[in-house]
Amino acid sequence: MSTLQGAIKMPIYLDNNATTRCDPRVVEAMMPYLTEVFGNAGSRNHAYGWAAQEGVELAREQTAAMLGADAKEIVFTSGATESDNLAVLGVARFYKDKGRHIITSNIEHKAVLDACHALEKEGFEVTYLPVDQVGMISPDQVREAIRPDTILVSIMWANNEIGTINPIAEIGAVCRDKGVLFHTDGVQGFGRVPFDAKAMNVDLVSISGHKIYGPKGIGALYVRRGRPRIRLEPMLFGGGQERGIRSGTQAVHQIVGLGKAAELSVEALSNGEAERVKGLRDRLWDELRANIDELYLNGSWEHRLPNNLNASFAYCEGEAMMMAIKELAVSSGSACTSASLEPSYVLRALGVTEDLAHTSIRFGLGRFNTDADIDFAVKLITEKVTWLREMSPLYEMVKEGIDLKTVSWTAH
Amino acid sequence: MAYSDKVVDHYENPRNVGSLDKNAEDVGTGLVGAPACGDVMKLQLRINDDGIIEDAKFKTFGCGSAIASSSLVTEMVKGKSIEFAMGIENSFIAEELKLPPVKIHCSVLAEDAIKAAIADYQKKKAAKLASSEEAAK
Numbered sequence: 419m420s421t422l423q424g425a426i427k428m429p430i431y432l433d434n435n436a437t438t439r440c441d442p443r444v445v446e447a448m449m450p451y452l453t454e455v456f457g458n459a460g461s462r463n464h465a466y467g468w469a470a471q472e473g474v475e476l477a478r479e480q481t482a483a484m485l486g487a488d489a490k491e492i493v494f495t496s497g498a499t500e501s502d503n504l505a506v507l508g509v510a511r512f513y514k515d516k517g518r519h520i521i522t523s524n525i526e527h528k529a530v531l532d533a534c535h536a537l538e539k540e541g542f543e544v545t546y547l548p549v550d551q552v553g554m555i556s557p558d559q560v561r562e563a564i565r566p567d568t569i570l571v572s573i574m575w576a577n578n579e580i581g582t583i584n585p586i587a588e589i590g591a592v593c594r595d596k597g598v599l600f601h602t603d604g605v606q607g608f609g610r611v612p613f614d615a616k617a618m619n620v621d622l623v624s625i626s627g628h629k630i631y632g633p634k635g636i637g638a639l640y641v642r643r644g645r646p647r648i649r650l651e652p653m654l655f656g657g658g659q660e661r662g663i664r665s666g667t668q669a670v671h672q673i674v675g676l677g678k679a680a681e682l683s684v685e686a687l688s689n690g691e692a693e694r695v696k697g698l699r700d701r702l703w704d705e706l707r708a709n710i711d712e713l714y715l716n717g718s719w720e721h722r723l724p725n726n727l728n729a730s731f732a733y734c735e736g737e738a739m740m741m742a743i744k745e746l747a748v749s750s751g752s753a754c755t756s757a758s759l760e761p762s763y764v765l766r767a768l769g770v771t772e773d774l775a776h777t778s779i780r781f782g783l784g785r786f787n788t789d790a791d792i793d794f795a796v797k798l799i800t801e802k803v804t805w806l807r808e809m810s811p812l813y814e815m816v817k818e819g820i821d822l823k824t825v826s827w828t829a830h
Numbered sequence: 831m832a833y834s835d836k837v838v839d840h841y842e843n844p845r846n847v848g849s850l851d852k853n854a855e856d857v858g859t860g861l862v863g864a865p866a867c868g869d870v871m872k873l874q875l876r877i878n879d880d881g882i883i884e885d886a887k888f889k890t891f892g893c894g895s896a897i898a899s900s901s902l903v904t905e906m907v908k909g910k911s912i913e914f915a916m917g918i919e920n921s922f923i924a925e926e927l928k929l930p931p932v933k934i935h936c937s938v939l940a941e942d943a944i945k946a947a948i949a950d951y952q953k954k955k956a957a958k959l960a961s962s963e964e965a966a967k
Contacts, residue, residue, distance in 0.1 A: 473864050517945070591921035637904030735868055741841060752868060752893070773865035802883060809897065811872035811889040828942075 420460075429747045430791045432814050434629075434784030435578055435606060435726055436749060441586050441785070442630035448449040448633065451671035459668045460659060469668045477677025484680040485623060485640050486614035491764035493660045496674050498605045500653075501624035502529035502572075504639055504664065505601040508650030509570045509622070510537050513599075517567030518542045523555050525764045527603055529624075547573075551769050553582035553731030561592045565702065570599050570722040575607035575623075579751060579780060580625035580717030581726025583607065599648065604640075605629055609683035610692060610723055615640055617630035621648055621814070627672065631785060636672035638662075654816025691785060696724035702792050705728055709800040716751075716770055716778055727781040730774040732798075733813040734806040739779060746795055751778035773822075834928035840898035845905050847894055848887040850874040850924045855958060858951025860943040873903065873943035877951050879913045888943075897931040899923050899940035907944065915944050920966075940954065 431439065451473055459474045461467025478489040485491075495501045510520060522534055524546045534544045545563050547555055554572050564571070571593050576583045586602055601622035608623075609630035613625060623640040627633050641648050641663070656665035686692075692745035695768060707713055712732040726753070731739060736752025751762030752775070761775035770778070781795075805815040812822060833941040849872075850857045856876055860930075863870040869892030876885040890897045902923060907915045923929075923937035 502911055598957060616854070735892050735896075737843070738897060741838075742896045771866070772868075776865070776868040809844065810871055810891045811861065812891045814849065814872075814889060822865060825861075827866070829860050 421781055428796060429745045431747045432781045432787065432791070433747045433749055433784060434787075435581070435723075435780060435782035437628045437634065438631045438784055439786055441679060441682055443682060443717075444477075444632050444675050444678045448671045448675040453672050455548070455670070457670075459670055460545040470668075473674045474668050475671055477641055477673045479618075479682075480677035480681040481625070481638055482640075484609065484613070484653055484684055486616055487640055488643060489829040491615075491640050491643050493639045493641055493663050494668060495535070495637045495639055495664055495677070496604065496635060496669075498624045498626035498627075499637075500664075501535045501626075501637045501639040502527065502603055504571055504650060504653055505622040505624060506530055506570065507537065507650075507653060508663075509599055509601070510542055511538075511651035512544075512649045517569040519568040520563050521545045521547060521573075521598075522562045523547045523549055525549050525553055525579075526572065526574050528576060530574070535571075549582075549767055552721070553577050553580050553768050554718065554721065554763070555584050555589065557588040557592045560589050561596070564592070564596045564598055566600050567597070568792040570601060572601040572603070575605075575613075576602040576611070576723050577717070578606050579762060580728045580768070581606070581723035582610065582717045583721045583722075583723060586620065587618045593621075596621050605637075606723055606726075609680065609687070610725060612687055614735050615642065625810060627676035627679055630679045630683045633672050633675040633769045636669060636676045638676065644820060648749065653712075661675075664785060680699075686785065689807060692724045694763045695783050695785070695787070697724060698787055698789065698792050699727055700788075701780070702781060702783070702795060703729070705796040706728060706799060707790075709796065710803050711770060714774060716765055716768065725783040727783075728778060729781075730770065730777045731779060731803055731817070732774060732777055733810040733816070734780060734803055735816070736777055739777070742806060743795075743798050745798060748782075749780045751780065752776045832930075833898075833940070836902075837895055837898040839928070840901040841894040844888075844897055844901040846887050846901065846908075847889065849889065850876055850885065850887050855954055856951075858947040858954070860946030860948075860950060861953065862942045862946050863892070863896075865891065865937050868896070869893060871896065871897060871900050871939050873900060873902050873940075873947045875907065875915070875944075875947045875951060876946075877912065883907045883910055883912070883915060888889045892939075893933070895927065895929050896936040896939065898927055899929075899936045900943065902927060903940045903944055912948055916948060918944055 424696025455469045457470035459470040482489045597622045603624040605626045608625040621642045627636040654665045714730040716728040736750030765775040851923045852859045860873045872889045890901040920937040920941040
């Protein structure tokens with residue numbers, strides 16, 4: 419990091435919904451497992467293997483504690499994409515004789531959506547529930563969509579773009595009542611909002627290391643134990659690690675990193691980290707709103723991750739905005755920031771109009787942000803929005819009293 | 831998006847931002863693009879009776895390369911004839927700014943803006959001619 423920072427001036431990092439900086443304490447915990455404790459956790463006949471295995475099992479306990487789970491319920495994977503794939507494909511392929519219907523939402527992460535698309539090609543039927551205008555799925559929607567042949571419901575805990583938190587416990591209760599397995603992509607909520615897998619009535623939860631100040635390339639799938647036992651068709655075959663659900667030599671240092679990050683997150687949650695980060699986020703929103711007109715919140719304010727803010731800065735195109743505020747690392751739902759030139763499918767699902775979707779910016783705050791970061795961000799954004807609006811023909815037209823909806827635009 | 835230094839320069843120091851009186855007889859206004867597509871360009875040209883573009887102003891809602899494309903064309907057409915301006919092709923703008931393939935449409939939009947502004951000017955001129963002929967009858 420120091421080399422990079424020395425070479426170019428690094429912007430203030432406000433993109434913690436994309437990834438987080440590894441906590442130095444996590445790196446410290448991982449280091450020995452890259453040097454002295456290099457054994458294969460599967461080597462049962464010598465001290466190198468035992469030491470590695472001890473590291474893995476401690477991490478399993480630490481990760482489980484974060485979810486109010488038992489260590490035996492944690493399966494380590496290469497990340498949340500694999501966890502989501504394993505949950506959706508694994509359940510569907512194992513229970514295909516019981517039924518071939520799956521329920522999910524239209525704003526799930528692509529790791530769930532594309533896994534569902536793959537299943538459609540295998541003859542499964544998928545219901546994509548539409549979210550409401552703040553991005554939520556209601557338990558009633560799920561209840562009404564469940565059919566006798568439904569084998570899985572997969573609804574995310576919190577959305578990665580807009581931070582909207584779903585009523586997971588209530589949706590879980592519906593699934594339990596109907597005898598349908600329930601998976602939640604817990605990546606964004608994990609470590610940011612307290613969670614208890616038992617109380618939430620979930621059967622499967624995907625989590626990721628790098629969203630909670632841990633390393634990239636490591637994730638886990640919580641698989642509830644008890645009756646009836648949940649079975650998954652594996653995606654990787656080989657040495658039978660992770661109780662045969664996920665073969666492949668365990669990435670001991672990564673696993674140790676995830677465990678440490680989970681432990682630190684438990685500690686941070688009880689020390690008020692979420693409240694502190696929420697305080698920064700709230701101040702960012704309040705001060706931006708005080709300075710800038712025609713600023714629109716995307717998603718729910720009430721049911722929202724404490725660290726996330728997603729807003730549309732009308733008349734300021736998202737990519738131009740990010741170039742203007744390049745001293746801040748943020749992201750945008752604008753088409754111009756994606757290879758596909760399509761604006762965010764999440765914002766469109768909420769019914770955000772395309773012109774406003776093009777002006778959306780996502781701020782993701784985190785453990786390492788300070789009050790000074792917010793002061794700087796508010797000042798810079800206010801200044802640059804004014805600059806961009808002075809350059810915007812749309813802003814000028816609106817100020818002249820022209821209703822933009824009445825203009826016949828030349829779509830291209 | 832990694833942009834060329836030229837795009838960054840035009841974006842950070844856009845030339846000729848502003849508006850001309852859209853009702854003036856010697857001003858042609860081109861408004862192209864759509865908010866739903868994420869880019870709208872307004873290009874205005876003040877053209878004298880000899881067909882020379884005396885002034886050019888733009889306002890653009892769009893990404894960095896859209897802003898840079900419009901800034902560049904205002905520089906290119908100032909002091910030039912209508913014929914010269916009509917001959918500017920998007921490929922020239924794209925090459926000049928080294929636009930990445932996904933941003934080629936920004937240069938197309940800039941070319942369209944020039945043509946729309948000149949068409950508007952010529953429409954005004956024709957209307958003026960028609961009304962003066964009407965008066966002469």
